[in-house]
Amino acid sequence: MESLKIGGNISYRNWLCRFCFLLIFGSLIYYFVSHTLISQLHSPVLKFASTDLTYWVFHIIHIPGLISGNPVIAVTFDILLIGSCMLVICFPEKRFWARIFFVLYFIYFVIYNSFGMHHVHSRIGILLLSAPFLIRDEEGFVIFWQGLRYYVCYIYSSAFLWKLFRGSWLYGEQGILIIKKNLTPYIYFNPRSVLSQVYYFLFRYPVLPDILMKTGFLMEGFFILGFFTKRFDNYLFLFSILLTLGFVFMADALFFEIAFLAIVFYKNDVAMVYTREIYVANP
Amino acid sequence: MYSEKEKAVNSYEILEVVVNDSLLVDYSSSFTDANRFYLLSPLSYSVQIESNQGVDPEESFIQRKLGKYFSFFEPYKKDIFNDSLDLPAFQNWYKRYLEGTIHVKVNKLQVTILELIYNNEGIPELRKKSPIVSWNR
Numbered sequence: 001m002e003s004l005k006i007g008g009n010i011s012y013r014n015w016l017c018r019f020c021f022l023l024i025f026g027s028l029i030y031y032f033v034s035h036t037l038i039s040q041l042h043s044p045v046l047k048f049a050s051t052d053l054t055y056w057v058f059h060i061i062h063i064p065g066l067i068s069g070n071p072v073i074a075v076t077f078d079i080l081l082i083g084s085c086m087l088v089i090c091f092p093e094k095r096f097w098a099r100i101f102f103v104l105y106f107i108y109f110v111i112y113n114s115f116g117m118h119h120v121h122s123r124i125g126i127l128l129l130s131a132p133f134l135i136r137d138e139e140g141f142v143i144f145w146q147g148l149r150y151y152v153c154y155i156y157s158s159a160f161l162w163k164l165f166r167g168s169w170l171y172g173e174q175g176i177l178i179i180k181k182n183l184t185p186y187i188y189f190n191p192r193s194v195l196s197q198v199y200y201f202l203f204r205y206p207v208l209p210d211i212l213m214k215t216g217f218l219m220e221g222f223f224i225l226g227f228f229t230k231r232f233d234n235y236l237f238l239f240s241i242l243l244t245l246g247f248v249f250m251a252d253a254l255f256f257e258i259a260f261l262a263i264v265f266y267k268n269d270v271a272m273v274y275t276r277e278i279y280v281a282n283p
Numbered sequence: 284m285y286s287e288k289e290k291a292v293n294s295y296e297i298l299e300v301v302v303n304d305s306l307l308v309d310y311s312s313s314f315t316d317a318n319r320f321y322l323l324s325p326l327s328y329s330v331q332i333e334s335n336q337g338v339d340p341e342e343s344f345i346q347r348k349l350g351k352y353f354s355f356f357e358p359y360k361k362d363i364f365n366d367s368l369d370l371p372a373f374q375n376w377y378k379r380y381l382e383g384t385i386h387v388k389v390n391k392l393q394v395t396i397l398e399l400i401y402n403n404e405g406i407p408e409l410r411k412k413s414p415i416v417s418w419n420r
Contacts, residue, residue, distance in 0.1 A: 034317035035384050042379040045372045046325050046332075049363045050341060060362045116320055117328040162286030177289035180401065184295040186311035188399055188407045193312070203405025247284065254316035 013141055016263075017092035017133050021101075023260045024126055025085050030256075036112065037081075038067060039074035044115035055114060064111045080104055088133070098133040105130065125257030128152075149264040153226035153236070156243070160220035169217045175209030175250065176202070182252040209250070216246045226265075237265035294410060298326060299395040302387060318384060326394065328365075329373050330415060337367025374418050392418045 031037050047064065049055035058064055067077050084101040091097060105126055113119045128151065132144040163169045179199060187196045202209050219239040225232050240262035247253045300308040300322070310319045331340050342364040346353045356363065378389045398411040 030315065031317060034315040034321075035380075036317045036321055040383060041321070042376060042383055044325065044380070045369055045376045046328055046365050047363075048328065048341065051345065056359070056363055060359050062362070115325070117324045118320070120320070159284060159286060166286050166288060168286055168288040171288050173291060174285070174289055177291060178285050180295060181289065184399060184407055185297040188297060188397070189307070189309045189311050191406065200405045203401070251284065252311075252316075253284070 013133075013138065014092040016145075017098070018089055020129050020133070020260070020263065021085055021088045021092070021098075023263075024101075024130065025082075025089060027126060027257060027260075028082050028085060032082075037078045038108065038111060039071065039078045041068055041074075041111075041115060043069045043071075043074075046117060047114050048117040048119070049114060050119055052119065055110060055119075058110050059114065063107065064114050067107065068111055068115065077104070077108075081108055092133075095134060095136055098130060102127070102130050102134055122253075122255040122257045125255075125260050129257075129260050129263070145264065148261070150227065152240070152261045152264050153223045155258070155261075156220045156223035156240075157227070160217060160223070163217050163220070169214060172210050173206065175211075175213030176206045178213070178250050179203075179209055182250075186252065212246065212250060216243055216250070219243055233265040237262050240265065294398050294400045295407065297397050297399060298323065298330075299397050299412075300326070300381075301393045301395070302381065302385070302389050303391050304393075306385075306387060308381070308385065314384070321380065322384065325373070326377060329370060329377075330394075330396075332365060332367065332370065333415075337370070339364040339366060374416075378418070378420070390420045392416070 028037075032040070035041075047059060049059050067073050081101070081104045084097050084104060087094075087097040088101055109123055109127060112123065128148060132141055132148055135141045135144050168174050179202065183199060187199055190196050219242065222232070222239060223236060226236050241259055244255050244259035247255050300310065302308060308322070310322045314322060328340075332338070335343060342360070345356070349355075374392075378392060381392070382389050393414065394416040396413040396415055397409055398413070399407040400410050402408050
């Protein structure tokens with residue numbers, strides 16, 4: 001079957017695969033700089049399986065300790081993780097490397113959260129982004145990719161609905177309390193920084209953080225439209241990025257892996273042409 | 284995120300980490316988000332274990348929820364939960380990780396809980412210092 005070509009010989013799927021894994025590769029570099037690859041964790045001791053069966057199984061069969069506790073295995077694991085990501089970028093048409101990467105990243109995800117003593121949600125973005133590329137057939141890929149788009153709509157719209165039904169959006173101090181809860185160490189240790197001055201300003205005018213909070217809340221609600229139409233995908237793409245920046249500013253939490261998922265809203269017209277091509281070829 | 288209504292509090296507790304009596308580890312601005320997470324989250328959890336009489340707070344939570352069925356966990360307790368015996372090993376790990384991050388040999392580590400209150404101008408002021416840990420090599 002002929003697939004849609006972009007800029008010559010690269011199919012849309014391969015172009016997308018390369019782009020997504022370049023983003024993922026960037027995140028792995030960030031983990032390296034942040035001293036959070038497995039070999040850089042220096043055999044952590046405390047663990048946090050929480051109430052998650054997957055984590056319980058991992059710890060009962062000692063996978064996190066086995067990998068992170070042995071420097072040779074830990075370095076080998078990191079090399080394989082980064083290497084498999086690079087191989088996907090080089091050979092996007094080979095599903096094998098994407099599957100290897102997915103399994104390794106899943107293990108990394110569990111280990112990172114276990115020894116970080118908190119199950120960080122944002123890194124799930126990498127798993128979600130890489131999952132469609134595990135699918136062999138083109139039709140399955142398109143369905144999975146579109147499914148991922150709906151799932152991203154669900155992520156944000158469920159955040160909107162939780163706030164809506166819990167009534168926190170009606171609470172005028174929600175924004176300022178979130179900032180104080182998360183930014184107090186920064187403000188205390190860096191009282192003269194420009195950013196601290198911005199927060200002092202917001203504290204003097206509490207209506208401003210409230211407006212920011214409500215703006216984010218409405219942006220999240222906008223994703224409900226994504227279930228019914230793709231006409232607003234450009235806005236959803238923009239809001240995905242803006243919400244991530246908002247989280248950094250308001251809650252000091254960098255959820256860039258979730259922001260990567262914005263790509264599912266980008267150029268959906270190309271994706272739809274691609275989908276049509278496949279259905280024309282396989283009616 | 285933060286869908287639940289935030290509770291207004293009178294004061295905020297933060298951790299202060301000082302290395303070798305002089306170097307303040309400003310985890311709030313000098314490190315990446317992921318790095319800060321590893322510098323702060325396990326340390327906070329170790330404090331919670333200590334304040335929970337050496338029992339993993341997660342173990343207490345699951346025990347409370349499961350009641351008599353908690354006995355299912357007995358064979359796996361050591362694999363899933365931490366206990367006070369892990370804390371000395373944790374201290375050594377924390378020093379190792381910190382050294383790998385700040386590239387300074389850690390001979391002494393002091394961790395203090397700072398209790399802060401916001402004044403009328405929105406500036407946090409120190410109300411109380413509670414030293415919790417002082418580790419020497």
